[in-house]
Amino acid sequence: MFSVLIVDDEQIAVESIQFGLNWSEFGISSVHTAYSVRQAKQIFENHQIDILLCDIEMPQASGLDLLAWVRERFPKTETIFLTSHADFSYAKQAIQLGSLDYMLKPILFEELGVVIGKATEKISKESELNEYSQYGKYWFQHQPLLIERFWLDIINQTIPSNPEAVRKAAEERNIPYADEMSFYPVLIRVQRWHKSVSLRDKKILEYALKNSAEELIIKEQQNGMLIAMGADTLLAILTVEAGTQEDLKQACQNYIASCHQYFFCDLSCYMGDEVVGHEMTTMVFKLMELDKDNVAYDNRVFLSNEAQIAEGSGKLPDMSLWAVLLKEGATEKVLAEAAHFFEQFNVKERLNAQLLHQFYQNFQQMLHYLLQTKGIQAHQLLSEHETMELSANATRSVTDLLQWIRHVVGKAMNYMAVVEQSQSVVGKVIAYIKQHISEELSRDDIAGYVYLNPDYLARIFKKETGLIISDYLIQERVKIAQELLTNTDMPVAAIASRIGYSNFSYFSRVFKKVTDLNPAEYRLKYHTGQNVSKSRLSENEKS
Known part of the structure; x- marks a missing residue:
């Protein structure tokens, strides 16, 4: 019961x-x-x-x-x-x-x-299961956390990779162990999620992935265990008694298909050869290298002894031609060329992480040069969160790289079109100045807002307005000061602070240079309310 x-x-x-x-x-x-x-x-x-x-x-x-x-x-x-x-x-x-x-x-x-x-x-x-392998019952049902720590210490080389050290560590931790025990390691790596989820929900999904792996790959508790190896990465360690490599490969394929269908993610499994305890570190590192170099395949099972990952050779495209196409507005042509390059590339023999990274660097250099010719500062235009996240993942796979290319090209071309309409850029600058008129504003601050080189912005601003940016800023501030002096009784020092001048004396000099009157004289002459007598002028206003 x-x-x-x-x-x-x-x-x-x-x-x-x-x-x-x-x-x-x-x-x-x-x-x-x-x-x-x-x-x-x-x-x-x-x-x-x-x-x-x-x-x-x-x-x-x-x-x-x-x-x-x-x-x-x-x-x-x-x-x-x-x-x-x-x-x-x-x-x-x-x-x-x-x-x-x-x-x-x-x-x-x-x-x-x-x-x-x-x-x-x-x-x-x-x-009803009465028959276990000699050690399997103890390894994977007795003290599972202790066994997990034991394996992590072997993989992280806290326990040296030699038979004597592994045997001694097992004895010290009271873990049954024999040199002839052998295992199959399987590295499970989530390549990407297709559904946007919160951090909390992602943890629950990761737990569900782990549970499904226990059911479909390990199948029975005495057959092995799963170890979390970091974000989106699991390591399954199975006893040889769990089945043949072919059985294990089929189980991994079933697991990948189910996770892709139900958990909205892409993942791959990397199967190691049969190893004894002290050989586990080397085999796990080999599987990690396979994952690192797998930039072309999703939802696949890889065997450590199969030459399925590329050695990395081949000619990269001449991206100077792509820069010309982008200048001419042929965005779709460039995106198609990038996709076609990878479609036609002999990925099975050539493409690896190093070559993908070289492609990424060349494309990034080409795009930054193109932005520079338009006076656009790439580090500001491409520094928002979504772009940075896509950039961080771009060299993980061809899929991620093409997604990054589509994003940054679209963002760059859209802003280049805005820059071509210089009046639109100047309008943004004027609106920004009005909005931040009470703050300390530098030419670099204003240029950063529109992602442009300061000198380039200065040229198009003067072309449109006839003024340099600093003179326009002074002009706008003095206009506001004139309104406040004429229509309010605010102290002159408060007016100076309101329009971005913390130094009262400097404000008075700037104001007099523009109007030929100091602020106190201007108020006395133009105030719309009751005339302000000279006796009421403060010492600051007289200065």
Whole structure:
């Protein structure tokens, strides 16, 4: 007989599930309930729990926090998540690939019964497995966190890569180990996500990816384990008893196809040769190099002994011709040429990360030169967040590079068209000056706003207005000061500060140079209200 624990911070939700099913039909003899992660942990400590039904979003600690705790201490417990988060409707299907499942609230009891049935069937099947490899049971079911730390220390070379050091480290950590034990490493690398998700949602999707890999690649707990190797990267370590390399390759292909369909991502798997413990570091590094050089293929399985990744040779295109095309406005022609280059390139024999990076550098140099000829400052035009993010990923693959090219070419050509209409640029500058008239403004600040070289901006500004930028700025500030002196009783010092002059004496000199009167004299002469007597003028105004 089995036992179930229902965890939800809403009492109504717990009672609905508790009394909504005939649990005995599924061989379940006891149903426990908890309204917080803390209560759930207490029940786990005092009772054997076979199935955990848990809400994801709860105060103080989440369902994911509870599951991490359960996996460490009670790895045989099957878990089903409950959530009202509508964005996870796609995850509901995807997670069915693994031992975990998502169910959207409100729960349909017919569907819940099907999921409970699957869970009890899986528990029964695993309990019937009596034959394990000599060490597999201990390696992957006994103290999983300790084993994971052991492998990470081997891969990171905290434990030296020699048989004696590995054997000694295993003995010190009380881990059963023998030199003849052999394993298959598989590096799983997410290449890109096709769906925009928040950081929190991404963590849940990554957890679902890991769970699906456990179900489709590792299949049984005694066959191996998964280790997180950083962002978007997992390492599966499987015992040789788990199956042949061909079996493993097919499992990886099934996993890739399912993740691409349900998790909206591209990923590839890199399968290593059979190795013993002290050889793991070298093989994992080899798989990482395969991933680094895989710039041409998505959703593929690679074998470490297959020459599928390029050595990197070939002639790059003459991008000076592309610069001419862009000057003539032939944007689509350049984009087509870039795509055609990679389509026709013999990627299987030549293309690798180094060559892709060279292409990226040449294209970036060509584009920056083109912007320079138009007086546009590339580092400002191309420094916003989206462009920087695409640039950071551009050399990861051909797909990412072409996406970056489309983005930066479109952005550059659009702004070049604006610059060609110099009146539009000058209009932007004038509007910017008016908006920031009370601030300290330099020519470089203003030029940076329109992404132009300061000298180039000065030329087109004077051509359109007949004034240099600094004279125009003074003219506009004095106009505002005249209005305030004529129509208000604001102190002259306050007026000076209002239009961007922190130094009162300097403001008075600039004002007199333009109007032939100092601010106090101007107010006395033109004030529209009651005449201001000379006796009321402050000492500052007289100066």
